[in-house]
Amino acid sequence: MPSIITLTTDFGVGSPYVAAMKGVLLSIAPETRLIYLSHTIRPQQVRQAALLLADTTPLFPTGSLHVVVVDPGVGTSRAIVFAEIDGQRYICPDNGLLSLVQKRARLAKPDVPIMIRHITSEQYFRQPVSSTFHGRDIMAPIAAHISLGLAPEALGPPLEALQELTWPGAVKVANRLTGEIIAIDSFGNLLTNITRSQLEEVPTGTEVGIFCDEHETRGIFSTYADQPAMTLIALISSGDQLELAIVDDSAETMLGVGVGAPVEVRW
Amino acid sequence: MPSIITLTTDFGVGSPYVAAMKGVLLSIAPETRLIYLSHTIRPQQVRQAALLLADTTPLFPTGSLHVVVVDPGVGTSRAIVFAEIDGQRYICPDNGLLSLVQKRARLAKPDVPIMIRHITSEQYFRQPVSSTFHGRDIMAPIAAHISLGLAPEALGPPLEALQELTWPGAVKVANRLTGEIIAIDSFGNLLTNITRSQLEEVPTGTEVGIFCDEHETRGIFSTYADQPAMTLIALISSGDQLELAIVDDSAETMLGVGVGAPVEVRW
Amino acid sequence: MPSIITLTTDFGVGSPYVAAMKGVLLSIAPETRLIYLSHTIRPQQVRQAALLLADTTPLFPTGSLHVVVVDPGVGTSRAIVFAEIDGQRYICPDNGLLSLVQKRARLAKPDVPIMIRHITSEQYFRQPVSSTFHGRDIMAPIAAHISLGLAPEALGPPLEALQELTWPGAVKVANRLTGEIIAIDSFGNLLTNITRSQLEEVPTGTEVGIFCDEHETRGIFSTYADQPAMTLIALISSGDQLELAIVDDSAETMLGVGVGAPVEVRW
Numbered sequence: 001m002p003s004i005i006t007l008t009t010d011f012g013v014g015s016p017y018v019a020a021m022k023g024v025l026l027s028i029a030p031e032t033r034l035i036y037l038s039h040t041i042r043p044q045q046v047r048q049a050a051l052l053l054a055d056t057t058p059l060f061p062t063g064s065l066h067v068v069v070v071d072p073g074v075g076t077s078r079a080i081v082f083a084e085i086d087g088q089r090y091i092c093p094d095n096g097l098l099s100l101v102q103k104r105a106r107l108a109k110p111d112v113p114i115m116i117r118h119i120t121s122e123q124y125f126r127q128p129v130s131s132t133f134h135g136r137d138i139m140a141p142i143a144a145h146i147s148l149g150l151a152p153e154a155l156g157p158p159l160e161a162l163q164e165l166t167w168p169g170a171v172k173v174a175n176r177l178t179g180e181i182i183a184i185d186s187f188g189n190l191l192t193n194i195t196r197s198q199l200e201e202v203p204t205g206t207e208v209g210i211f212c213d214e215h216e217t218r219g220i221f222s223t224y225a226d227q228p229a230m231t232l233i234a235l236i237s238s239g240d241q242l243e244l245a246i247v248d249d250s251a252e253t254m255l256g257v258g259v260g261a262p263v264e265v266r267w
Numbered sequence: 268m269p270s271i272i273t274l275t276t277d278f279g280v281g282s283p284y285v286a287a288m289k290g291v292l293l294s295i296a297p298e299t300r301l302i303y304l305s306h307t308i309r310p311q312q313v314r315q316a317a318l319l320l321a322d323t324t325p326l327f328p329t330g331s332l333h334v335v336v337v338d339p340g341v342g343t344s345r346a347i348v349f350a351e352i353d354g355q356r357y358i359c360p361d362n363g364l365l366s367l368v369q370k371r372a373r374l375a376k377p378d379v380p381i382m383i384r385h386i387t388s389e390q391y392f393r394q395p396v397s398s399t400f401h402g403r404d405i406m407a408p409i410a411a412h413i414s415l416g417l418a419p420e421a422l423g424p425p426l427e428a429l430q431e432l433t434w435p436g437a438v439k440v441a442n443r444l445t446g447e448i449i450a451i452d453s454f455g456n457l458l459t460n461i462t463r464s465q466l467e468e469v470p471t472g473t474e475v476g477i478f479c480d481e482h483e484t485r486g487i488f489s490t491y492a493d494q495p496a497m498t499l500i501a502l503i504s505s506g507d508q509l510e511l512a513i514v515d516d517s518a519e520t521m522l523g524v525g526v527g528a529p530v531e532v533r534w
Numbered sequence: 535m536p537s538i539i540t541l542t543t544d545f546g547v548g549s550p551y552v553a554a555m556k557g558v559l560l561s562i563a564p565e566t567r568l569i570y571l572s573h574t575i576r577p578q579q580v581r582q583a584a585l586l587l588a589d590t591t592p593l594f595p596t597g598s599l600h601v602v603v604v605d606p607g608v609g610t611s612r613a614i615v616f617a618e619i620d621g622q623r624y625i626c627p628d629n630g631l632l633s634l635v636q637k638r639a640r641l642a643k644p645d646v647p648i649m650i651r652h653i654t655s656e657q658y659f660r661q662p663v664s665s666t667f668h669g670r671d672i673m674a675p676i677a678a679h680i681s682l683g684l685a686p687e688a689l690g691p692p693l694e695a696l697q698e699l700t701w702p703g704a705v706k707v708a709n710r711l712t713g714e715i716i717a718i719d720s721f722g723n724l725l726t727n728i729t730r731s732q733l734e735e736v737p738t739g740t741e742v743g744i745f746c747d748e749h750e751t752r753g754i755f756s757t758y759a760d761q762p763a764m765t766l767i768a769l770i771s772s773g774d775q776l777e778l779a780i781v782d783d784s785a786e787t788m789l790g791v792g793v794g795a796p797v798e799v800r801w
Binding site for chain 1: 573574586598722
């Protein structure tokens with residue numbers, strides 16, 4: 001089976017930087033299969049990438065290698081790491097990109113094996129190494145060598161822990177859950193950080209109100225079709241989060257809200 | 268030969284939903300080759316996707332499997348179907364996405380074989396099935412199993428017919444062909460629903476005028492270079508439709524028209 | 535090893551034209567691996583594509599085949615060519631797309647082998663050949679046949695030379711280097727045509743000023759982290775060009791400049 005390498009960057013679709021990374025990867029490991037997760041992470045938005053990785057990489061075949069270049073600290077002393085978390089493998093700057101992957105893996109399995117290496121083995125780097133593009137000069141060639149079978153132990157010394165971002169979780173106080181919008185999809189649906197399991201703590205049969213900015217809706221439904229067109233509806237998203245949508249239209253546009261806007265569930 | 272699966276969605280480039288579908292597909296069928304037709308269908312625009320599918324899927328190798336997730340009815344009782352039309356295979360919601368593929372196949376070969384199955388075999392679905400993302404939970408895993416050799420008969424009961432959209436065809440009345448703009452390409456060229464074969468009914472040697480909104484041009488040419496720069500020109504597109512273009516510029520911008528604008532050929 | 539074909543077009547992401555080319559390629563050569571360099575070249579911008587090709591194609595495995603459809607002259611008598619330059623292979627209109635690939639290859643190796651064929655062998659074209667889409671009807675099928683092993687000699691007669699664009703190089707007059715911005719990346723960093731080797735001619739230890747539009751900065755640094763946030767900084771890009779950036783922000787937005795803006799280094 002050909003090995004799978006996925007790419008996630010903030011370089012933008014059609015960027016020459018992405019093309020350069022593909023060239024380096026394929027020139028070392030020509031049989032590797034390249035899969036694109038996303039090149040449209042907003043510039044330097046580590047949190048957006050961390051969310052994408054947590055939502056999608058656990059779905060890939062065990063042993064897939066995910067290369068992530070969202071690297072505001074390129075050229076500083078921040079480490080570049082190899083990590084293996086619950087069977088998925090990652091190469092990325094150690095800047096919090098894997099915070100949410102790791103947090104969710106530990107929630108699901110408290111003793112999940114996590115292996116981390118600080119990548120220092122310069123003999124596998126592309127030379128000369130530029131100061132501004134470690135995706136091409138370090139991460140791509142290292143990923144290619146790993147996909148050819150290089151043992152992670154050869155990459156550099158072990159690390160005890162990854163850098164972690166504090167992640168804004170929703171909080172429950174009395175009969176309220178207070179969270180925020182953390183992502184918006186192409187339909188303008190608003191995804192929040194209020195989880196299905198938090199909502200399960202609401203006493204059964206209680207009617208809930210959901211408030212976002214100055215807008216309000218009542219009840220949590222299963223699917224868009226449960227309410228008429230142009231209605232604000234709350235439901236559980238395919239990622240097990242509370243989601244706000246306007247049936248057949250864009251909630252982002254109609255409500256005029258963005259990432260970070262507060263969302264509250266009251267009962 | 269590795270099997271080919273193409274993906275068409277309205278999720279947007281770089282969407283986590285596309286990444287999730289890739290993960291599910293590859294975790295079941297890791298050798299499958301994923302080809303992206305388009306992830307930039309406008310949200311819920313079934314007609315735009317139907318046109319793309321009709322213009323491009325017949326060019327693929329026989330037996331290719333095209334997964335199409337443009338699904339405004341997700342969560343309602345609309346069916347998800349497997350269809351085989353003239354050697355190409357499709358998995359999509361039964362909402363008219365295949366109308367134009369089917370219409371053109373029947374025009375070319377009146378007795379073209381069309382096989383349809385209603386996908387109901389839940390044992391191949393990803394569990395639990397969400398109410399809002401059947402692309403990940405039903406269509407991706409079913410496509411992966413088909414690519415591994417699962418017989419379509421195992422998917423569910425046969426269906427007699429697909430849902431069909433009425434397709435706005437151009438009409439000929441006396442010495443006029445009246446149609447409309449149905450697509451605009453990246454160059455701003457305007458593609459209409461007036462076909463090459465309809466234009467062949469114009470008596471040979473007759474001069475024609477082409478009218479769009481308040482703009483007018485005369486004659487139908489072979490290629491952009493047949494007229495000077497900045498001229499409005501009519502020609503037959505690479506898809507055998509009447510096309511309007513501004514030589515070396517964007518007709519969309521210069522004429523200020525969009526999809527749905529009326530186009531008339533008079534002689 | 536499966537052969538690699540890369541695609542570069544100005545059709546836009548998700549364009550049906552790209553999907554059509556993929557169908558034609560795969561229907562002839564189903565095992566070929568398709569890699570996307572870029573589909574977001576601005577319409578008809580031959581120079582932008584030429585820069586991308588020069589920056590990225592030399593990184594690919596020897597023998598990779600790069601298909602480039604940026605073709606403002608489609609339908610005119612411009613030739614379509616096959617070229618092999620320093621081990622990389624190209625199929626494109628002969629309109630200057632390979633100017634910079636060729637120029638850089640010759641700078642690096644004055645006697646680099648360059649082989650050119652005028653593609654005229656119609657038996658490999660898709661029939662009928664449209665007047666407006668030679669990417670689908672000529673370049674895609676020819677590329678597929680080459681990837682299956684067709685000898686370049688079978689494509690048509692040899693050509694002595696490719697069309698070349700004059701490329702705006704930076705010039706040194708007395709103690710000034712005068713150039714311009716030639717590209718802008720997704721971070722808003724400004725890439726110029728002033729090269730690392732030109733900058734090496736500045737006497738060691740001399741302080742330099744870098745001027746762009748009405749903005750000014752002093753000194754050339756290694757990486758973004760060498761200056762505080764929101765500072766205008768000059769550095770050598772990962773492509774060995776002079777680059778201007780605003781630390782942690784977009785120089786494009788903050789300076790309000792675009793491609794073609796003058797840049798001067800003085801000492």
